Amino acid sequence: MPITEWYLNITQLPKFDKTTIDYLDGLKPHQAIHWNLQTNKMKNYKANLLKQLVEIQEDRCAYCGLSLLRNLVDREHFVHKEQDGGWPEFMFTSENLFAACAYCNRALKGTAEVITHYSANYAECQFNLIHPYFDTPSNDLTFLLNNQGEAILVQSLTQKGHDTMLFFDLHTPIMTARRAAYLLEVERSTQLAANDYAELKAISHYKPD
Ligand SMILES: [Zn+2]
Numbered sequence: 001m002p003i004t005e006w007y008l009n010i011t012q013l014p015k016f017d018k019t020t021i022d023y024l025d026g027l028k029p030h031q032a033i034h035w036n037l038q039t040n041k042m043k044n045y046k047a048n049l050l051k052q053l054v055e056i057q058e059d060r061c062a063y064c065g066l067s068l069l070r071n072l073v074d075r076e077h078f079v080h081k082e083q084d085g086g087w088p089e090f091m092f093t094s095e096n097l098f099a100a101c102a103y104c105n106r107a108l109k110g111t112a113e114v115i116t117h118y119s120a121n122y123a124e125c126q127f128n129l130i131h132p133y134f135d136t137p138s139n140d141l142t143f144l145l146n147n148q149g150e151a152i153l154v155q156s157l158t159q160k161g162h163d164t165m166l167f168f169d170l171h172t173p174i175m176t177a178r179r180a181a182y183l184l185e186v187e188r189s190t191q192l193a194a195n196d197y198a199e200l201k202a203i204s205h206y207k208p209d
Contacts, residue, residue, distance in 0.1 A: 003145055003152060006065050006179060007130070007137035013094040014052035020045050024092045032083040035091055050075050053099035062098035062132040063109070063168045064175060066182050072102035078131065079122075080111040087115070093122050095133050108168055130164040141165060143179070152179035 016024075023041045027034050034042075053075065059068045062076065076098045081091040090096045100109070117126035123134070130137050140161030143152050154170045156162035165171050 003183075004142045005138045006143040006152060006154075007141050008057055008060055008062055008065055008132065009137055010057060010062065010098070010132045012056045013133070014049055014056065014097070015094075016045065016048065020048075030088045030091050032081050032086060032088045032091070034088070035081060046075060049097060050099060053097065057099050061101040061104055063100050063104040064170065064178075066101060066175075066178055067185070068099060068101060074100050074102055074105040076100035076105045076109070078127075079115055079125070080113075082111050085113070086111065087118075089120070090122050095122055098132050104168055112167075128160065128163055129167055130160055135160070137161075141170070145180070150180050151176045152183070 020041065024045065027037075036042075050073065054068060054073065057068070060066065061068055061071075077091060078096050078098060079087045079090050081088045114127045114129050115125050116128050119125050127134075130140050140156065140158045141164065142155050142157055144155070145151070146153055151173075153176060154165055156165050169175050
């Protein structure tokens, strides 16, 4: 991944079998309370959803791009679902669902409104923040290493990029430093994995005299 494209570009959607889709369709019209139904089918759907999202996003948060490992992970509704002032009709729309770290989701995003133009067809809605699936984030934001390599700086290229940067604290010194720390960690773990592999190979090829 080039540093300039630090922000996740999500191009895949989670997939579900017909039984699950029929079950979710059968609940229509959707209400926010459906999300917390204690049925096995709903529990399976949510577990399966999170598993797929984390895989698609390579264990990174849709909003800050930092690691979801060792973090509380939320199934996040980009357009929030809460009944009052929310859009429960998009609650099970795959294009509206992402994995996000608890900080981005709970402390920053909450039930903020992101729709600037509503359409009953989700794909035709317009949003004030970078949409993790519909938008190509590198059109709105770019990232670059500072001279010492201990920080990854963010720069907005558009108004939407600017608003997203401020909304998710991407410009703060702590996030700027955490991005570089994350890359360092990935580099180290890849290195460790390579060493482990070499050691494993040496053992498996070992023949006693
Ligand atoms: Zn995050």
